[in-house]
Amino acid sequence: MRVAVSAALLTSAIVCSSFAFADELLQEGITPATDASQVPAAAKLRKDTVIAGISEPQGIFNPYFFVNGWDENVTNVIFARLIDWDSHGKLVPGLAESWQVSDDGKTWTIKLRPDLTFSDGSPLSAEDVAFTLTVLYDPKYDGDTDITLAHIAGGDAYKQGKADSVSGLKVIDPLTLQVTTTQPGATTLQKIGGPVLSKAYYGRGYQRGELDYLRTLHGKPLGNGPYIYDKYIPGQEIRFHANAHYYRGKPPTPRFIYRVTNPSTNFQLFQTGDTDYDAFTSRPDDIEQLKLLGFANINLYGSSDYSKVEFNLKRPALQDVRVRQALIYGLDRQKLVSVVYQGYGSVAVEPIAPISWAYNTQGVNPYSFDPAQAKKLLDEAGWKVGADGIRVKDGKRLELSLLVSKKVLNDALIPIAKENYRQIGVLLKPQVVDFNALMSQRKAGNYDLASFSTSTLNDPHDGVWDFYSTEAAVQGYHNAEVDRLINEGNATSDIEKRKPIYHQLYQVLANDPPVILLANRKILSASSARVTGFRPDIYNGLTGSLPDVNIVK
Structure with missing residues (x-):
């Protein structure tokens, strides 16, 4: 049985244990199952259906109208x-x-x-x-x-x-x-x-x-992908059947289901055979549990996304760049990465992943954890420590709300950030909501800080486009130099010409930060030995190989 451990306890315990696993880190690629005979009986009963886990779809199944990355996963099956x-x-x-x-x-x-x-x-x-x-x-x-x-x-x-x-x-x-x-x-x-x-x-x-x-058809999609949409049962599953007209040929598995899972249920559902594929947090404990199952094909590969905490610059306190810089210096992001990923992640320094050709941290301020520098910047910004330790300016306390959805990264972020920020005189008020509610509140501007991750970044432009003035209107970020460099970086396809542009852009964004960059991670997923063909990668996830997935007879 999997035991839930609070992030507060993980903070002290796992940081130490992560070093014990340093020499045992799993190599990237596919680690095949060691004992296919251990496939659960419940899974063997499914003769024509493969089930994969998914989190919090919203039901907008049009590839150009969804606002939820999980809906994108659905449309990738249909289109x-x-x-x-x-x-x-x-x-x-x-x-x-x-x-x-x-x-x-x-x-x-x-x-x-x-x-x-x-x-x-x-x-x-x-x-x-x-x-x-x-x-x-x-x-x-x-x-x-x-x-x-x-x-x-x-x-x-x-x-x-x-x-x-x-x-x-x-x-x-x-x-x-x-x-x-x-x-x-x-x-x-x-x-x-x-x-x-x-x-x-x-x-x-x-x-x-x-x-x-067109909008009335969001729940009745007509596509051309490997599978045809059948039914969405909110909070439970999305059903599909193989498309006989698919240009690469009808997929060999007649039926596919996305089952709604979450970090507290996904391992149990995979263990009992209720799912054949799911994603997990990349850390030694999760990998070890998957290895012990025997029937799990384990996939590990570097991601192209990054996690972040966005500033709402429409809030007066956050319009001061010194306050934003202080909040980055004041957050122990290395501790967060160690707690959550335990050797399978790194602190994000630029809005791009290390696998990208545009990645180059030379000359970019890494904002290493420095509470003293954070306090100095807040002092310079006019926020003075009050009697209760919380800073005050013009009669207003430095209290900030933090919107988060329920996931492992945020489970650890909340206690670490609350403690770190209290030490520099900032009162953090976390608000845990489901992902769809988070995006809705963000769109309405009802937040100070919001934690989420980017989608897959296929090009370095994708990692910075949210900071372009028109795109960043919700959060109120505007920097003319950022706009200029984003346009310049997208104006040529010559990588050697683009590299120095993005390197310069990353420096400008570091000096005038629109977000707190949190982590780059490795992606961990597993598929049951009862199915073949799953070859997830950075750019296609599981859906790229879905047309080739077959059930072992």
């Missing part, structure tokens, strides 16, 4: 991308068979595979791709995909109502789309190469500025 990533982050053909770009980097010609269809058997053509990209320029579109980064010619005119179509989108024939942009861009291809929506289904009666009909 195929025009252009995919391989396990090294390189763009490779998906629904698109090939593509070409003009010498000036401004015109892309995309060729679709022949005989593509949606899951209902209707044809998928270049018209559907053009429709999808047009929707992203709609003035009422409010999803997370910022197509303006692709700089498609005529996109702004369409959005502003000055044109009836996007002039840069030209359907040459049913299999060919030409996309003309106003400037070259490093992320243009990934922006225009996303999932494809059916014009016949999602665009029925579509007119610019009217997306209500």
